[in-house]
Amino acid sequence: MESRPPELAERFLCFFLKQEFQEEVLGDLEEAYYFALREHTERRAALLYWFQVLNYLRPFAIKNFRSPEIYPVMLSHNIKISYRTLLKNKTYSLINILGLAIGITVSIFIGLWVLDEYSFNKNHEHYDRIVQVFRKNVTPEAIYINSSMTGALGEELNEKFPHYFEYTALTFFRPSEQVLSIGENSFEEMGYFFQPDITHILSLPMLEGSRDALQNPSNVIISKSFADKAFRNEQAIGQTVNLNANVDLIVAGVYEDLPQNSTFGDASFLISQALFYNEQNPYGWDNYNMKLFALLRPGVNVEDASEAIKDVIKPYRDELYNKGEIFLLPMRDWNLNSTFENGVQVASQKVQFIRLFIVIGLFIPLIGCINFMNLNTAQYQTRGKEVGIRKTLGSVRATVASQFLVESFMYVFGALMVSLVLVYALLPGFNEISGKEVTLPWMFPAFWLLCLVFSLIVSLFAGSYPAFFLSSFNPMEAIKGKLRQGRKSIRFRQALVVFQFTISIFLIIGTITIHEQINHAKNRSMGYEKEGLITIRGRNADFAQKGELLREELKRTGAVEEVAFSNYPLTNTLGNNGGFSVEGSTEINQETFNTIYVTPEYGAAAQWELVAGRDFNRDQGIEINSIILSESGVAQLGLTDPIGKEITAHNNTFNGQTNFTIIGVVKDMIKGSPFNDPVPLMLFPNTSTNRRGFMFVRLNPDMPYGESIAAVQESFHSVLPDHPFYAHFADDQYLAKFKSEDQTGTLATLFSTLAILISCLGLFGLSAFMVTQRVKEIGIRKVLGASITNLWMLLSKDFGQLVIIACVIALPAAFYAMNSWLQNYEFRIPLYWWIFVAGAVSCLVVTMLTVSYHSIRASLANPVESLRSE
Amino acid sequence: MKETKLGDFEETLLLIVGILDKEAYAFKIAEEFEDQLKRSVSIGAVHSTLNRLGDKGFLTSKMGDPTAERGGRRKRIYEITAEGHRALKNSREIKLSLWNQFPAFANLKFRVG
Numbered sequence: 001m002e003s004r005p006p007e008l009a010e011r012f013l014c015f016f017l018k019q020e021f022q023e024e025v026l027g028d029l030e031e032a033y034y035f036a037l038r039e040h041t042e043r044r045a046a047l048l049y050w051f052q053v054l055n056y057l058r059p060f061a062i063k064n065f066r067s068p069e070i071y072p073v074m075l076s077h078n079i080k081i082s083y084r085t086l087l088k089n090k091t092y093s094l095i096n097i098l099g100l101a102i103g104i105t106v107s108i109f110i111g112l113w114v115l116d117e118y119s120f121n122k123n124h125e126h127y128d129r130i131v132q133v134f135r136k137n138v139t140p141e142a143i144y145i146n147s148s149m150t151g152a153l154g155e156e157l158n159e160k161f162p163h164y165f166e167y168t169a170l171t172f173f174r175p176s177e178q179v180l181s182i183g184e185n186s187f188e189e190m191g192y193f194f195q196p197d198i199t200h201i202l203s204l205p206m207l208e209g210s211r212d213a214l215q216n217p218s219n220v221i222i223s224k225s226f227a228d229k230a231f232r233n234e235q236a237i238g239q240t241v242n243l244n245a246n247v248d249l250i251v252a253g254v255y256e257d258l259p260q261n262s263t264f265g266d267a268s269f270l271i272s273q274a275l276f277y278n279e280q281n282p283y284g285w286d287n288y289n290m291k292l293f294a295l296l297r298p299g300v301n302v303e304d305a306s307e308a309i310k311d312v313i314k315p316y317r318d319e320l321y322n323k324g325e326i327f328l329l330p331m332r333d334w335n336l337n338s339t340f341e342n343g344v345q346v347a348s349q350k351v352q353f354i355r356l357f358i359v360i361g362l363f364i365p366l367i368g369c370i371n372f373m374n375l376n377t378a379q380y381q382t383r384g385k386e387v388g389i390r391k392t393l394g395s396v397r398a399t400v401a402s403q404f405l406v407e408s409f410m411y412v413f414g415a416l417m418v419s420l421v422l423v424y425a426l427l428p429g430f431n432e433i434s435g436k437e438v439t440l441p442w443m444f445p446a447f448w449l450l451c452l453v454f455s456l457i458v459s460l461f462a463g464s465y466p467a468f469f470l471s472s473f474n475p476m477e478a479i480k481g482k483l484r485q486g487r488k489s490i491r492f493r494q495a496l497v498v499f500q501f502t503i504s505i506f507l508i509i510g511t512i513t514i515h516e517q518i519n520h521a522k523n524r525s526m527g528y529e530k531e532g533l534i535t536i537r538g539r540n541a542d543f544a545q546k547g548e549l550l551r552e553e554l555k556r557t558g559a560v561e562e563v564a565f566s567n568y569p570l571t572n573t574l575g576n577n578g579g580f581s582v583e584g585s586t587e588i589n590q591e592t593f594n595t596i597y598v599t600p601e602y603g604a605a606a607q608w609e610l611v612a613g614r615d616f617n618r619d620q621g622i623e624i625n626s627i628i629l630s631e632s633g634v635a636q637l638g639l640t641d642p643i644g645k646e647i648t649a650h651n652n653t654f655n656g657q658t659n660f661t662i663i664g665v666v667k668d669m670i671k672g673s674p675f676n677d678p679v680p681l682m683l684f685p686n687t688s689t690n691r692r693g694f695m696f697v698r699l700n701p702d703m704p705y706g707e708s709i710a711a712v713q714e715s716f717h718s719v720l721p722d723h724p725f726y727a728h729f730a731d732d733q734y735l736a737k738f739k740s741e742d743q744t745g746t747l748a749t750l751f752s753t754l755a756i757l758i759s760c761l762g763l764f765g766l767s768a769f770m771v772t773q774r775v776k777e778i779g780i781r782k783v784l785g786a787s788i789t790n791l792w793m794l795l796s797k798d799f800g801q802l803v804i805i806a807c808v809i810a811l812p813a814a815f816y817a818m819n820s821w822l823q824n825y826e827f828r829i830p831l832y833w834w835i836f837v838a839g840a841v842s843c844l845v846v847t848m849l850t851v852s853y854h855s856i857r858a859s860l861a862n863p864v865e866s867l868r869s870e
Numbered sequence: 871m872k873e874t875k876l877g878d879f880e881e882t883l884l885l886i887v888g889i890l891d892k893e894a895y896a897f898k899i900a901e902e903f904e905d906q907l908k909r910s911v912s913i914g915a916v917h918s919t920l921n922r923l924g925d926k927g928f929l930t931s932k933m934g935d936p937t938a939e940r941g942g943r944r945k946r947i948y949e950i951t952a953e954g955h956r957a958l959k960n961s962r963e964i965k966l967s968l969w970n971q972f973p974a975f976a977n978l979k980f981r982v983g
Binding site: 021023024025026027028029030031032034035051052054055056057058060061 | 895896897900901912913914915917918921922933937939940941943944945946
């Protein structure tokens with residue numbers, strides 16, 4: 001067969017080439033093609049043809065896709081007409097702008113939130129070179145990733161790999177608030193015990209003093225905001241502060257506060273790690289109680305350095321506890337990519353939330369767009385006449401469509417202005433809810449560009465369908481008023497409404513589920529009484545030594561019922577050990593138990609519930625070989641009749657002993673995350689005054705807490721005049737555990753309310769149109785004797801059906817999503833059926849209320865009015 | 871006012887149009903250009919310039935008769951206008967004058983006429 005020029009190239013040419021040139025150019029090119037065929041292969045000729053076609057992409061030859069001469073005139077005309085339309089229909093304009101504005105506001109907030117998460121830590125100058133050392137622990141069951149390091153590792157890396165690491169710095173694994181006293185005033189603030197080079201690693205912005213200040217362990221460097229708070233107008237440098245009623249330190253530096261979205265953003269001060277240990281050498285190989293941060297030398301690759309150091313701890317490892325390999329986690333991964341599952345990086349819960357919010361941030365403006373589409377296409381009869389006239393006067397379809405696009409851009413632009421005001425006004429509230437400190441980047445051109453691009457996209461999206469639909473009218477029919485909207489366009493509009501309600505129902509169900517889950521955990525049986533229980537943390541040796549005296553003095557006030565001590569707080573599961581066996585069995589249980597030392601009154605102070613056996617008893621002396629277990633501890637060891645059974649510890653000694661007899665079993669105490677299964681608990685009698693870091697005071701319930709706290713404080717200071725007094729209520733600490741869930745819950749409530757609000761706004765407008773269109777029908781029906789209820793049913797039925805379809809879509813989707821969300825929690829609610837019913841019913845009710853406003857008004861209207869015109 | 875200067879490429883094309891006479895259409899002109907100047911050129915570029923020459927009033931064009939070898943399509947035949955002739959002549963005179971003033975070639979005699 002004779003070969004032909006490539007058809008695609010021809011089609012492309014015809015697409016862009018001016019009509020007037022098409023014949024001759026196609027001819028010329030074809031001639032050139034056959035000319036080329038004489039000397040070249042078919043392939044090459046085709047290639048040459050393409051080359052010739054592309055060379056016609058020149059201004060003179062390209063079709064006018066728009067007419068440049070009249071365009072500026074048209075544009076100003078379009079804007080004028082849009083403005084008039086906007087003013088003519090005030091209600092609908094308001095609905096459109098409000099819906100879009102709320103949508104855009106939500107998007108901006110979510111954008112700021114996501115941006116804040118992704119810019120975490122980026123303020124540090126050497127962001128790309130900062131790493132934290134992690135450990136991969138391989139057991140036959142799974143791979144665990146842990147960031148706890150042994151203290152000797154820092155020095156080891158410095159010595160063996162100086163070409164990789166510029167600086168390393170250890171800090172204590174578990175940061176906690178410390179008390180700084182300045183004269184009479186004392187402050188309980190978050191501060192970090194760090195090795196001195198941390199200031200270089202973080203390139204800490206010093207306002208006063210040098211970055212090397214921490215080389216001297218008797219120095220402290222403080223943040224600007226803390227300096228302002230503690231020293232007011234005085235010069236901070238050189239002042240003496242007292243740490244934990246223990247050591248005097250000199251303020252040797254003031255640094256600019258780290259931003260809230262940085263790992264150490266909560267630090268009010270940094271102190272030398274050397275202060276934390278005043279006795280034995282902490283930097284051994286046997287205790288994994290540190291975190292290790294480092295700054296890589298410029299040009300060092302994280303992976304290379306990781307690979308080089310991975311086996312460093314192997315020579316020192318304990319065979320029983322395989323401490324595994326170490327690796328480096330770069331700073332960019334700390335915030336969002338530090339969750340591991342079986343050794344593999346997975347999306348953390350935070351990342352899941354970010355994804356969820358991004359989806360919401362796209363969907364909510366979408367609901368606003370849908371309102372715009374629906375309200376505009378519903379006006380087809382009035383707008384149709386306009387289109388008809390335009391077309392008869394010579395507008396082509398593209399010009400008509402451009403009018404509607406300009407209109408949608410005006411709405412979106414108006415909405416953008418409103419939402420910028422809204423964002424500005426609501427930003428403090430948003431920061432409160434989300435726990436962030438974001439600001440609007442007014443000063444960055446990129447922000448404005450982004451706003452503009454976003455609104456262009458939104459307006460194109462919102463305007464494209466109305467433009468497409470309204471510009472398609474046949475001008476003759478439109479002018480005669482004979483327009484009928486096709487079944488297709490009604491269907492499409494209904495589909496959009498269904499879509500809106502699907503999102504709304506989904507969000508309602510999600511919100512209820514989140515709230516139920518949080519309340520479920522909040523009302524969980526704790527195993528102790530959190531009301532009226534306070535914790536006071538010991539800060540110095542005096543506290544532990546005078547513990548007995550303190551207890552007597554406090555009890556004498558009558559303001560307290562019981563006082564007990566332990567080495568760890570009641571509201572956390574610190575102190576974990578494994579490796580226990582039960583008498584008669586050689587098998588060593590490797591599960592982790594929460595092991596704490598308590599004074600005999602611990603149970604009475606916490607008001608726990610004894611299930612079997614007895615409590616520790618002061619009168620029986622120190623029962624050095626006794627142990628009390630929690631129910632889950634008993635289950636973990638596989639005991640059925642635990643009292644009197646003997647337990648052997650294999651990895652550690654407790655009170656210098658390895659064998660213990662179980663004297664009691666208590667109900668599980670929820671000390672860690674209220675969403676997790678209880679950690680099995682083992683309690684040993686407290687024999688050493690050193691292990692009394694925490695005092696628990698059960699307040700007298702018959703006395704107002706204000707009074708009893710005052711009495712406790714006074715009595716406390718009579719025994720320990722220099723010791724700072726900070727009492728924390730157990731129930732406050734418990735509630736603090738719900739912070740992130742509460743934030744999510746509040747945001748979810750907010751979003752779903754807004755989604756429903758926007759949907760209803762649209763529905764309100766839409767139902768008004770429906771009623772106007774059927775006003776004569778209603779009049780006739782009424783004359784013929786239809787009751788108000790009949791008419792209401794008639795008009796509301798359509799929307800009710802749409803809600804029901806939306807339910808059919810939303811319910812399974814919500815079930816799937818909520819089910820997988822709940823899997824994050826060990827302690828969780830089942831998916832109650834009533835949540836789904838509530839979601840569907842509430843949406844139906846809200847819809848009916850919205851629609852009823854118009855339908856009832858129409859039913860009540862005098863039919864004479866509506867029928868008179870004919 | 872419209873630009874009426876004659877560019878170098880424009881001048882060449884104008885001359886080729888004159889040479890080809892009744893066969894002066896875009897493809898032929900491009901082919902001739904490549905033949906004579908040993909430089910490749912795309913038909914699009916040629917067409918674009920012819921179009922511009924038309925705008926300047928140096929060329930007119932009309933559609934010719936359909937030809938079988940180009941799928942029965944007609945060609946656009948270009949023709950130099952009187953103004954085009956004037957511009958060519960003008961350009962040649964200016965160039966010659968310049969050549970004659972150039973010392974290295976000043977003793978060469980060009981036949982002008």
